[in-house]
Amino acid sequence: MKKTSALFPRIALLVMSGALVSWMAAAIDAPIITGISAEPGRVTLGFAPYPATVEYQIERADALGQPYRPDTTGFLDGFGWTGLASAPGDGFFRVNARVLTPDALLATTLLQRIAYGPSPDDLARVRAIGPDAYIAEQLAPETITEDIDSAVITPSWRKMTVTGTGSSSSLYIYLDGPGEVYLDDIRLVAGTVDDGTKANLLRDGDFETALGSNWILSPNVAGSALTPDEAHGGSLSLHVVSTGAGSSQSTAVYQAVAPALNAATNYTLSYWHLTSPTVTAKLTVRLSGSGITSTHGLGGAVDSPAPIFAKLKDGSATMTDLRAWHLLHAIQSRKQLTEVLRQFWENHFVTEYSKTRDYFDNAGLSSDAAGRVATQLESKENLRWRAAMSDPKATFHDMLKISAESPAMIIYLDTINSKGSGTSIANENFARELCELFCFGVDNGYDQADIVQISRVWTGWSIRLVDATQESNPFAFVTTNYLDPNAITNKTAVTNLVGAWSFNYKAANHNTAQKKIFFNHDAKGAVTTPKLVPARFGPPWAGRDYSLTIPAGTGNPTLQEGHTLLGHMADQPFTQEFLSVKLCRLFVHDGFAIGYDFTDAETTPEEELVHACMLAWENPSNGGPKGQLREVLRTIFSSALFRSDAASLQKVKTPLEFVASAMRALRARRDDGSYTVTTDGREIQPVMDRLGRMRLFDRMEPDGYPEDASAWISAGTLAERIRFVQAALMPAGMTGKSDVGASTQTDPVGLLRIKAPEAMRDSGKIADYFLDLLFPAEGQANLAAFRKIAVAFLDTADDGTTTSAFSALAPGTSAYDLRLRGMVALLMSTQRFQEQ
């Protein structure tokens, strides 16, 4: 299918002739007219929606051979048009669709596939630099500067403003746990806006004169005081020091406001606080009765992956930490493609955290320690994949080796204790999945006899706790570093040893016989001829002998058998095919299969793309090794399939993609460096569990989490998806917010302030802004129904019937905030937001 950038490239013809009406489509891929009715002086058309259409236009020619001209006599309503037939008699109509330019469409596909969904900032950026520049950048993550794992957040002053009613005249300031915060220039004024000129209803709000009797310190904040260490305005600020959780007057810094506030009156509270990179407690400033409430983290540790990364490095991280780090990276990292691919490898070479943890639990570690060791093993393989991918010539073989040597895999697929020596029967688990799931694909070039042979190769692959400096020595001995070297009874107990759990080769368990792999067998099971690559692969592969004979051997050198086999399998056409298909499913759509006949003259675009990927794998353009990932990815990203409607919105988000994309969609950077969305990455983990049991790093089945929609979409999981976005859009404290936890905060009003301040009092413009942000690939003209619903939502009171113009609500009020939150949550609850 050809794509053109012309504004009105596609037409459909409608031929009207007197009372007889017939019509036809001029081109298969044009908007098709589905209905027509004509009566004197009036004609009505209906047409099918056309992908990515920005604008529909009706044109009319009076007779064949006459030019088509826009018919301006009528009006469009969704996918219908009513016009005045200016003259009775013959006429020809056609519908034009002005579609997104190829670059605009590709920009949206990129953000949906090689990133975890569009964010306001990334959407603007990719539109500005162009999609090909974004592809080039993302394919070379080593060129992207990123410091989210190392950033020490410099404390900075941040202003908070909130409007509400005077529910009481007692103002409280407290933290929800031990911690400290600097506050300054707190103001409370009448009305919904503080222009800085109104009288401050609080006494000594500038914290420049002694606290005296204006600010009272309850016991758990008794250590609070004015300090010259930090100040926003003037030379002093209030240093709040909390020894425990506050919740009300008896646990707060407070002031009795005089004269008393009026419960029916709006007031606006504002204050400055210093952000903190370390304090995780949340600050609340509120009136008793919560007519005005402001609760938030201190902007530092809450959504930064840096402290978690430090724990991953020193081995103290828990699985919750690792998942939080993974989620925060998916949401925040500039190396979006690397994050998508890291999840792909983690999922392709799937391992199960709980099985690893149980192994160490049974080995004598405490359950906490077992969890940390198991987490570290998951973390290490992920960090190795990430590091490997920053090599421009990284190959699939590199990824495969990292997995095979990972203690997490050795435990997961049971090679750890597998013996092939003597009469022992080797465990087949890893051998089978190496063929079926990691390299060749099911029943693709191997059979049961091969699995038995391969299982014998994988005897001796085990793990051991070795000295940290010996981590990459597979023959290292058990560490002799003791926590307590003087311990008499438990000197060698696993709990008294310090080191690294590492891949370790135990030659004594190895099957020393010759292995003949990928051979044919006769009826009695005897080896006959080598297996040859089937004819369907065509050149250059068909007919190749891909058998492998591993001679008998003993001792440590037999470790090489496994590496020989990995190297042998990594670039076979079966592996090329299976991995190409999986990558195409990830990036293009789910309708790719293994088993194409590449010699068949009749092909499909899908088959051609897989074939192109395999050729890029086999014959890299840079002459480097086979199997270079960037060569294959570049092939996909430059394909017509990927760049067309064939990919756009043709997949459904997995739970990870759904959660991350929802957070990203509303996350824009404020001038002060903070963001309009925060989450600590921990509290939304249970959400992914509820969306279909997607437990990162902990899948029981070795096939990894599925990509296809049918595995994720059911009434039950859709209910949870809707609950998630609604809870994420709730303001702090609303019933139901606990679904996503208090750390997960969204601020669509703040987003508008940054990105579309001119739209804030206009429900139509607001709808347009969010429709473009959330559904950028759909085409504005195809979103007309959503726009109506969104505008009606904004312009209707909570009762669902009373007209209540949104333009009459003041930004900064809770009514404005809630109405906008509800509308955004609605758009994100629709079928369309499930797609990518």
Add this chain to the structure above:
Amino acid sequence: MDVITRRSFLSHASALGLGTALSTLTDIPLVLQRALAEGNIGITGADGRTKKLIFIFLRGANDGLNAVVPFGDPAYGPPNRQDILIQKDPAQPFDARGKALFPVSGQTTPTFDYTAGLPLGNGFAALHPALKFLAPVYNAGDLALIHRVGYPKQSRSHFDSQNYWETGSPNSNLVKDGVLYRAMIESGLAHSSPLTGVSIGSSLPLILRGSKAAMTNLSDPTRYNLLAVPNTSQGNLKADAALGAANKAQFTGKRDRDLLELQYGNLASTLDIFAQLDFSEAGNTFVDDEATDGDMPYSLFPTTNAKNGGFARANNAQKYVVPNSAYGFFQNLKAASLVLNKTSALVAGTSIDGWDTHSNQGAATGSHANLLRRVGWAVYALRKYFTKYADKCRWDDLVIVTLSEFGRTTIENSDNGTDHAEANVMFVAGGGVKGLETDALGTVKRSGVFNCGGSSDPIAWQTGQTGSMFQSTGRYLKRNTDYRSVLGKLIRDHLGATQTQLDRIIPGYTDPKESLKARGVQTRDGTEVIGEPDIV
């Protein structure tokens, strides 16, 4: 639409020659589908009852030889199986005939203190001791244990093989919809009734998936309602109405848009139905009508320690009837039971994961035993629940069937585990199931064990090192029954499909090369099979 109307419509339709012209029901206007459907699937009988089915998928491949144990085969023993061997109790000869042994532990002794195999009274087979709660169901004649079940050219890939079981179409990856989905389509109700097939679990299983109508999956029944901003009753109504309007908006076609539309529609149409059911923990008040092991009557659905066997009496985990890791499964099973018992749903199911016992499988106790305990208690509890608490579904209306993708190697591996193999066991239970029959003197007239009775089996169990346990590639139990024959028998003779419908539900069912109905040879690999077992 009630049965009278439908029957009258049918006779009218066939008079017009319409009845035989229907190749597929999905091409017919929705309102007519129920009326035109043949057969009795979903038909409410004169007694107001409807036949229903619960499936439990044992994902990961159950070691059938460690569930219904062939004690009569001397090859069952060392060195083939030693670390994972189930012991014979000399005091309970496995070759005796009669009822199954149901060992009763004392009020204060551990529930599973009897650790030898439980002879099934057919002279050959025994149950794993962790399945002891199957014994009373078996002895009531309500349980069929069908051994040596598989299919031609058995795949040993979990994922392919699970798919084949669920699509009812072995060795084909082209069939994309599920066998029970097709049964629900044939009922003619799948479009007009919001609930036909229901699963409880993290995702809708393939066995209920299809593109023409939505089956329902509940991931967490206790949370099956929506939230909105602001979370007030009026605000939620406003949000629901807006979402409903948005769901009706027209869009261009994309790959997954039909699926999304169907499942959003299913969500909208089932929210109110499920809101009527009490899925809460507090609502889990279902208790046995008799005492177990001389102890008190136990909770039927163990979802907390306090509801797990006799734990509550002395805080003693030895008195659990299931491991405490089973609570999630029993919550799902309880929900599936409530759905069948309280709504018009016809099929409900869930799964137990974790059967892929490549290492440290255990013997009388251990990881496999812990999985079997779930199955044993589940079948026991469902019988009691659908007897004592029956509403829209009685025990006599119900069949429980287990599925599992393949069996495991006859010989244990070096990790005290077993690897992927071929034939396996299916458990089928229900008030109408043809199981054990004894006469007044206790003489067995008919066994509930199929294909594990030694030489008395229609296709005899060959014993020894060259026998049935090694007949396939020298390491695998060979099948003599096709799983489609079991499912087909249940779908036709229990749920009420006609043979014509069954031919659509399980393609090729009457193909002579498949021998699914009656004894014959499956020509794809020349294996003789018994056809349909006589289980309902």
